[in-house]
Amino acid sequence: MAENILDRFKENLEGDDIVEPGRTLRVGIIGTGWIAEAHMNSYLNMPDVEIVAGADIIPGKAEAFFAGYGVKGAKLFPSHRELIDSGRVDAVSICTYNTAHAECAIYALEHGVHVLLEKPMCVTLEEAVAIIKAERASGKILSIGFQPRFDENMKMIKNIVQSGELGDIYYIQTGGGRRRGIPTPYGTSFIEKETGGIGALGDIGCYSLDMVLNAIGYPKPLTVSGYKSAFFGTDPKTYPAHPEYAQKFGVDDFAAAFIRLEGGIILDFRIAWAMNMDTPGDTLILGKKGGLRIPSTECWNGSVGGPMTIYHEVAGQQVETVIPVIGDGGEDGGPALFDKKIRTFLNAVKSGGTAPVPSSQILYNQAIIDGIAKSAALGREIDIVIPELT
Numbered sequence: 032m033a034e035n036i037l038d039r040f041k042e043n044l045e046g047d048d049i050v051e052p053g054r055t056l057r058v059g060i061i062g063t064g065w066i067a068e069a070h071m072n073s074y075l076n077m078p079d080v081e082i083v084a085g086a087d088i089i090p091g092k093a094e095a096f097f098a099g100y101g102v103k104g105a106k107l108f109p110s111h112r113e114l115i116d117s118g119r120v121d122a123v124s125i126c127t128y129n130t131a132h133a134e135c136a137i138y139a140l141e142h143g144v145h146v147l148l149e150k151p152m153c154v155t156l157e158e159a160v161a162i163i164k165a166e167r168a169s170g171k172i173l174s175i176g177f178q179p180r181f182d183e184n185m186k187m188i189k190n191i192v193q194s195g196e197l198g199d200i201y202y203i204q205t206g207g208g209r210r211r212g213i214p215t216p217y218g219t220s221f222i223e224k225e226t227g228g229i230g231a232l233g234d235i236g237c238y239s240l241d242m243v244l245n246a247i248g249y250p251k252p253l254t255v256s257g258y259k260s261a262f263f264g265t266d267p268k269t270y271p272a273h274p275e276y277a278q279k280f281g282v283d284d285f286a287a288a289f290i291r292l293e294g295g296i297i298l299d300f301r302i303a304w305a306m307n308m309d310t311p312g313d314t315l316i317l318g319k320k321g322g323l324r325i326p327s328t329e330c331w332n333g334s335v336g337g338p339m340t341i342y343h344e345v346a347g348q349q350v351e352t353v354i355p356v357i358g359d360g361g362e363d364g365g366p367a368l369f370d371k372k373i374r375t376f377l378n379a380v381k382s383g384g385t386a387p388v389p390s391s392q393i394l395y396n397q398a399i400i401d402g403i404a405k406s407a408a409l410g411r412e413i414d415i416v417i418p419e420l421t
């Protein structure tokens with residue numbers, strides 16, 4: 032593969048200080064639904080940002096959204112195309128549902144606009160490759176919206192692994208899930224095939240994958256045997272207030288997989304929006320010298336559920352070292368983490384530096400998600416084949 036391997040280890044998560052404070056960036060928000068609120072709130076906290084445009088394909092939605100924030104002077108458009116074509120923006124947040132991520136990101140990049148793209152990166156591996164090709168041709172910044180990366184606890188996981196304390200890693204169990212937690216607070220965009228594209232597998236599975244793959248340096252995925260199901264999502268009893276949602280459910284609510292990574296590492300994964308269990312288990316990272324347990328949470332969305340524990344030997348004795356939870360004021364993707372996600376993106380745009388969460392890493396995250404879906408459809412293990420990026 033003709034990519035620069037070193038790209039996968041470069042990231043720029045630090046540096047919350049404003050780069051070039053005197054220079055203002057003109058920003059637009061594409062898709063004005065639920066997560067756009069978090070983007071808007073964070074942009075409003077940034078003194079060097081002018082929010083100059085918004086777009087939504089639902090008539091009147093962008094207008095109501097911007098009016099709610101009292102943002103004046105912004106021009107509103109009926110879709111991403113008109114917004115980008117207006118030439119008003121330096122950068123955009125893409126906050127559309129998953130199936131529109133690729134189209135919007137590619138259009139923005141092809142027109143020379145920097146992109147902060149919500150997670151999951153997209154739906155398929157082919158889309159991810161097309162987005163990265165557009166990114167490389169444009170020379171613009173593309174960052175993927177994984178705010179848990181900015182959580183000090185997540186950084187600690189990576190620090191522990193990279194310190195060598197665990198030795199060579201050979202097995203990882205990760206995932207997470209909810210007993211009942213299919214996301215339909217604002218309608219059905221997460222659960223319909225046409226809009227969500229993928230279910231729990233992409234929505235919260237991408238966080239589990241990023242937590243461990245980022246810690247171990249994003250090795251290339253080689254093979255996958257995947258499974259997915261939708262027993263709860265398709266049951267009208269799951270939605271007492273909206274039984275009709277069951278008919279609309281076209282994605283997965285549970286997925287599991289056994290993945291082989293470069294370097295002989297095994298990744299054992301399971302994720303659930305709904306199941307008859309409290310949690311599918313903690314994340315375990317097993318190394319030749321030590322093992323790390325990362326407690327899961329009730330509502331899995333990429334945060335640690337309690338103190339982590341290292342199981343290792345000291346002077347021949349088996350001992351445990353407890354790593355206390357580090358509070359950083361931004362639990363569960365709250366404002367502090369979102370502000371960091373937005374700030375580091377803006378800084379990268381201004382400095383021409385490295386994207387905080389580079390697509391070259393998330394390509395492998397997406398390749399695993401895509402591989403699980405394809406393997407599950409075939410009912411057997413498959414090779415993960417990542418197309419050339421040149």
Ligand SMILES: NC(=O)c1ccc[n+]([C@@H]2O[C@H](COP(=O)([O-])OP(=O)(O)OC[C@H]3O[C@@H](n4cnc5c(N)ncnc54)[C@H](O)[C@@H]3O)[C@@H](O)[C@H]2O)c1
Nearest residue numbers: 062064065066086087088110111127128129131149150220
């Ligand atoms: N980072 C996080 O913590 C987090 C949390 C929730 C959701 N998300 C992600 O954010 C994305 C959006 O989620 P949501 O809950 O806001 O969805 P949503 O359905 O509430 O909003 C999406 C909006 O995008 C609009 N849209 C679709 N295509 C468009 C286009 N071409 N141009 C303009 N507007 C378009 C839709 O009409 C809709 O209003 C999803 O990919 C989701 O995974 C991230």
